[in-house]
Amino acid sequence: MNKRSPFRVMLNLVLIVIVVISVVATGFVSIRGYCSNRIPEVYSDEQIAKVVKEEYSDFEFEMDDNWDVETLLADDKKSFTADIDIIRAKDLCSTDYGVKLTFKLVDGVWKAVSLPAEITLLNNEWFFENSEWSATEPDGTKYKVSFLDNLEAELCIQESPDPAMAEETSVNALAEEMAEDETAGEEMLEDESDNDGLNTDEYNMYEGLDGSNSADIDLNGEESSEILGCRLMESDDPAFFKGIFETAYDGAVILTVTEDAVKLKLSNEGRELTLTRE
């Protein structure tokens, strides 16, 4: 019969405990080692975009932003860089923002370790040059803005004639014609050079773009137009341009070009008109 002394039983127990501890410890170290040494797949574009949105929560992201993400895994496969371009395309402006992040493998998980302070503006391209925009008010007055080169803009205000005034003007014109017929014989005797300045129906005071304005006013009550010019100034915020047309009669008209709209603020009435592309 196999009799065991208490000392041997104790040695058996110690050995078994050590064996169990060894197996558990090795298993733990192995699993932890595998988790920390395995290299997960490089983040997808969506995951990188999510990280950027979390890290730069003060940046105003928009739903229709186009994300262009380029990743480059390091040779040791323990880190990768993500070059992120955020392209915001609007009707009148395409803005390109960029940020470059470095992700490092920490305990088997990618962590962003190199974070620039902010997302930088890389490029800002405007598309309004050489385009024409217009809006017509209910009273028939038409505002037409033409963008020229070098941030110059031209505003043409075409006012529709007042019907009552147009009728009165046409009667006056008929009376004048009759008077002219009666005095025609007398005028034939006078020097032809005296007639040069008398038949002026309209006057033109176009002065150019720098604070210029010109006006074609039809004294017969027909459509009259006023052409104004200005140079656009880029605001501190690169998201819009602003120009002020100085009118001869109604004060200033403020032109604002944002990323997706051209607007005119008629200072005399405080109204704002949104123009459409022609």
Next chain:
Amino acid sequence: MLLANNIFRVFVIETSEDLKTRNLLSLCNYTGYILLIVVVALVSVLLMRRANMRRSRKYDRYVFGLLIVNVLFSAAAIILSAEFTNLLICLPVTIVCMVIVIILNIKARKVIGKSKKAMRQGDDIYE
């Protein structure tokens, strides 16, 4: 087997380009360490059972001491190999541990291996 697993790890780290393959090989590598300690544990328990067949008390300290130290050094060698990726650090320690374990195993085998014959001869009287 431990040395082979360590060399296999170097292969996994240095040569594998594809991440999925690398992760799979790495999993095999670490599973290998677990299997090794399981083998050590089984062998130790079997040796313990074999040693228990012998009733001679004077061998108790010696035989079970050998088995305990054997398990401890085996576990140390495997854990160090699994923990440290750099072979320059863990390989010398592993080799020292393994040499000690092999020597202890040979000694234990000499002692325990005699037991059957000794039992047959009736000299395993429990004192």
